[in-house]
Amino acid sequence: MNLALKDIQHGLFRFVMTCFGLGLLMTVVFAMTGIYNGLVVEALAVARAPAADLWVVEAGTKGPFAEASSIPADTRDAVARLPGVIEAGAVNYQNVEASHAGKSLRLYVIGYERGRPGGPARIVEGRALDASHFELVADRKSGLRHGDTIKLGRNRFTVTGLTDGVINSGGDPAVFMTIADAMALQTELDPSAERVQVARNATSVKSASVAAVIARLHPTADTALLSATVRQWKHMSALTQAEQEQLLLVSVVDKARRQIGLFLIILLTVSAVVIALIIYTMTMEKLKQIATLKLIGAPDRTIVSLIVQQALILGASGWTIGLLLILLVEDYFPRRVVLEPVNAAALAGIVFVVCIAASALGVRAAMKVEPATALGS
Known part of the structure; x- marks a missing residue:
């Protein structure tokens, strides 16, 4: 039995809405990346x-x-x-x-x-x-x-x-x-x-x-x-x-390119913090359930797997939703949006690293939970 999937099914609506919200944030990141690339492509289009x-x-x-x-x-x-x-x-x-x-x-x-x-x-x-x-x-x-x-x-x-x-x-x-x-x-x-x-x-x-x-x-x-x-x-x-x-x-286009690039860096930083907070909050809300698992003798690897898998599922879902949304709306932007496969792969790598780092914080908090906590009110 996969505990990560069972826990997601238990709070499916909340998890789906969290993924969708994260997907909207990823859409903005994809859009800014595409606008940055599009600015360069448009600047060179007439000359080329x-x-x-x-x-x-x-x-x-x-x-x-x-x-x-x-x-x-x-x-x-x-x-x-x-x-x-x-x-x-x-x-x-x-x-x-x-x-x-x-x-x-x-x-x-x-x-x-x-x-x-x-x-x-x-x-x-x-x-x-x-x-x-x-x-x-x-x-x-x-x-x-x-x-x-x-x-x-x-x-x-x-x-x-x-x-x-x-x-x-x-x-x-x-x-x-x-x-x-x-x-x-x-x-x-x-x-x-x-x-x-x-x-x-x-x-x-x-x-x-x-x-x-x-x-x-x-x-x-x-x-x-x-x-x-x-x-x-x-x-x-x-x-x-x-x-x-x-x-x-x-x-x-140097100033416009630098300004959009700086905004993109800020947006990526904010996205990383938001992802980390979501995953950490999800872990803290399950401390009593984690204590119960410890009380019944579940090994540490089961608890670690629960947190890491949910973090990766959340990150992958948000990335996928964001990519699908930007592909659907990119033609409606007044300026050209150019999204290269390498951009999507780079953002996937960033999301993966952030999810692992955030889940590590969650794992650290989970490992400190005493089994006796499950018996409290």
Whole structure:
């Protein structure tokens, strides 16, 4: 007969509710872990989307993500002529506000040259851009659907395809359009502002530029040499893909990542204390029953097994409930939640260690109980 299971059956409702409460706590821990991972993944998603090896940006900047960058669009031709460059493309990035279906959308517009690097890596529904103007590919998180139309600036764009997982560090879903449309969206003025410019006999168009030129290199190309060559050009700088990602993590999301990481550590500490208190309290409530077991001659290993098994069942139940709940609700979070198997395994290890440590405290208290306690009132 397993005493741990018999004792659980005796107070089944209370034990189930305790497991469920612990499961909710584990859900929060899983959620914070997933949000921490998601913050990093989102920050790198846009930078990794074009699968570039080299980023050419404005000199003295950390652009185009960590800092604003503006270079002439024809820089792409100069980069494409460098030895070791397979292909190059100009890209543009900007945030826009738009209205769709009665809702306000904040979108991250990515302009790229069709047939060149910079476009969506994978289309999950629909097709890529075919026309030179007024088409876009949107991320699913935008809420746009294949075939929808949306007004950006003065023009209406048709959604020809959908991609997935391309979100900037601020959580804004990306939309891809041609570089010409993106530059027009960047440079065109509001009609009222244009009338003011005309009245002043000034130009009605802002100067056009691109945020960066990206290049894919031959596997044997010397990336460091190419970067040094670009840096010798006037008003230009170059970043490798690794440098670009490091800049994003250090400059853009470092504080948010550290804050969430610190909160996660605090939450794990609180969870460990709560688990320990629950297990210790469960043991203290059974001291009279433990004394009775001693009185009838039950060996110490039976009492130790009772406490340790219940502690592990409680921890395993809470961990399982927490994992199931976060898997059910992760898609409803406004920001991306990324939970890796290694995270679940690490939390399982932490719960196991805490349960063993807490049960050790309970065992210590149980071993001090005198059998005569069972005869008291």
